[in-house]
Structures are given as C-alpha cells and as structure tokens.
Amino acid sequence: MSRDTDAVFKALADPSRRKLLDLLNAHDGQTLSQLCDHHDMTRQAVTQHLGVLESAGLVVTQWRGREKLHFLNPVPLQEIYDRWIRKFERSRLKAMHDLKRRLEGTHDG
Amino acid sequence: MGKSSFVYVIYIASTPEMVWKALLDGEFTRQYWGHDNVSDWRPGSTWEHRRSDETRALRLVGEVLESQPPHRLVITWADPKDTANRDRHSRVAFDIERVGNGVRLTVTHDDLETGSGMERGIREGWPRVLSSLKSLLETGNPLDTWAK
Numbered sequence: 001m002s003r004d005t006d007a008v009f010k011a012l013a014d015p016s017r018r019k020l021l022d023l024l025n026a027h028d029g030q031t032l033s034q035l036c037d038h039h040d041m042t043r044q045a046v047t048q049h050l051g052v053l054e055s056a057g058l059v060v061t062q063w064r065g066r067e068k069l070h071f072l073n074p075v076p077l078q079e080i081y082d083r084w085i086r087k088f089e090r091s092r093l094k095a096m097h098d099l100k101r102r103l104e105g106t107h108d109g
Numbered sequence: 110m111g112k113s114s115f116v117y118v119i120y121i122a123s124t125p126e127m128v129w130k131a132l133l134d135g136e137f138t139r140q141y142w143g144h145d146n147v148s149d150w151r152p153g154s155t156w157e158h159r160r161s162d163e164t165r166a167l168r169l170v171g172e173v174l175e176s177q178p179p180h181r182l183v184i185t186w187a188d189p190k191d192t193a194n195r196d197r198h199s200r201v202a203f204d205i206e207r208v209g210n211g212v213r214l215t216v217t218h219d220d221l222e223t224g225s226g227m228e229r230g231i232r233e234g235w236p237r238v239l240s241s242l243k244s245l246l247e248t249g250n251p252l253d254t255w256a257k
Contacts, residue, residue, distance in 0.1 A: 004120075029114045060116045062217070071116035078236035082244070082252055 004057065005083075008076045011056035016041060017049045021058060024072035031067050111223040115232060117216040119239045123246045125205045128212050129179030131242055132203060135161065141241040141251035144168060150176050156184055171198065180205050186218070188227060197222060199231075214239070 011017055016039070023038050024030060036046050050070060053059040060073045121128060131137040135145035139161035148156030150173055158169035167189050175183035182203045191197040199222075204215040216235055221228045237252075245251040 060118050073118050074236045075117050075119045078240040082240050
C-alpha cells in the first residue's frame with residue numbers, strides 16, 4: 001500500500017501528467033491521438049507520461065473495438081483522501097461545528 | 110445526447126469469492142454502501158438498490174445481463190422513474206480477477222447520459238464505495254462516508 005501511494009504521489013508530481021489527468025477528467029475515455037491533440041508534447045513524451053500514470057493506477061486502458069482508450073481512475077486519489085486528508089478535515093469540521101454550537105447556544109441563551 | 114463511460118479499478122487484499130459476496134450480500138453492502146442490492150442474480154432477473162435503513166427506499170433498478178460468479182457480473186442501472194425508458198439505462202460490468210495475493214476489481218460503467226445527474230452521482234459515488242469496500246474487506250471497518 002505505501003509503495004502504491006509513493007507511485008501515486010510521484011505520478012502527480014509533474015505538471016504534464018496532471019494536465020493529462022485534467023484532460024481525462026473533462027472527457028474520459030480518450031485515445032492516445034486525442035490526448036496528443038491537446039498537448040504541446042511529442043507523442044513519445046505523452047506515451048511515457050501515460051505509462052507512469054498507468055503504473056500508479058491513475059489511468060486505466062481498455063480496448064473498445066480497434067481503439068485503445070485511456071480512462072481516469074480516481075480510486076487511488078480517493079484512497080489517499082480517505083487515508084490522509086479526511087482525518088485533518090474532520091478536526092477542522094469539528095472545530096466549526098463546536099463554534100456553531102457555541103454561537104447558537106449564546107444566541108438562544 | 111452523448112453517452113459517457115467510466116472505468117474504476119481497485120486492488121483488494123482478498124479473494125474473488127469474498128469480493129463477489131461483498132458486492133451482492135446485504136450483510137456486507139449495508140456496512141460500506143448503506144444500501145442493499147436485492148436480486149436472485151440470474152441473467153434476465155431484475156435487481157434493486159435499496160436504502161438499508163428502515164425506509165428501504167428504492168434508489169436504483171435494473172436487469173441482470175450476465176452472471177458468472179465469482180468473476181463477472183453485468184447489470185443495467187437506472188433511476189426507478191426511468192424503469193420504462195430504456196434509453197436512459199446505463200450498464201455496469203464488474204470484473205473480478207485474482208492478481209498475486211489479491212484481487213483486481215474493475216467497475217466499467219457505460220452508456221451514461223453525458224452531463225446527467227446520474228453521471229455526476231456515479232462519478233462521485235464509485236470511488237467512495239470502492240474505497241470503503243476495500244477498507245471493510247482488508248481491515249474489517251468500512252469508511253464512515255455513508256454514516257452521515
């Protein structure tokens with residue numbers, strides 16, 4: 001699991017790869033050629049970036065007829081969110097909830 | 110209106126049999142999904158997705174297209190109000206493969222109306238459901254995503 005998480009963070013640590021994820025998020029299930037149309041990179045560079053994203057589990061490919069389509073797989077991001085982010089968010093939400101209760105309590109009283 | 114497809118993949122330290130059961134058996138689904146999936150899971154049968162609480166509210170309906178336990182299940186997926194409107198039914202395939210000591214679960218959701226509320230709902234929903242399923246099978250505890 002920690003090795004997978006490292007791969008996800010490494011994959012995200014590059015603006016070109018983040019842009020590819022954004023392109024798939026806007027329109028999922030694209031061919032390599034479609035992705036290259038939106039990118040000022042060589043086809044080889046896009047292929048390499050997609051390879052890194054695929055190894056990290058952030059991109060999944062499926063053949064549909066004669067086309068190989070790339071899909072954004074947000075599940076590893078969800079796992080990072082559940083493991084790392086929600087924990088911190090929860091304490092912030094609790095603080096806001098406590099504040100709201102205190103303010104409302106004052107108002108009522 | 111155009112149709113969209115989405116693919117979700119998750120690796121779970123479990124067996125295909127457990128993952129199959131966890132997708133269909135209310136004992137499991139109500140813990141990590143907050144819903145029961147009700148059907149006899151035979152091809153041609155209908156299935157229902159109902160709230161696990163006392164309301165038993167009907168949230169989704171569909172038909173079982175393919176069922177090969179514990180490796181592949183294909184169902185249609187629709188809002189109950191669209192039961193009769195086949196054009197608005199989408200399609201979900203669950204593929205469960207053994208990989209190393211674990212399982213690779215692929216959820217392929219096809220034929221979603223682009224820009225529809227259903228599309229928005231499943232894009233938000235599947236990652237949370239799958240992450241919670243994994244947590245339940247690997248640690249015994251689901252995520253509290255659905256508890257609120």
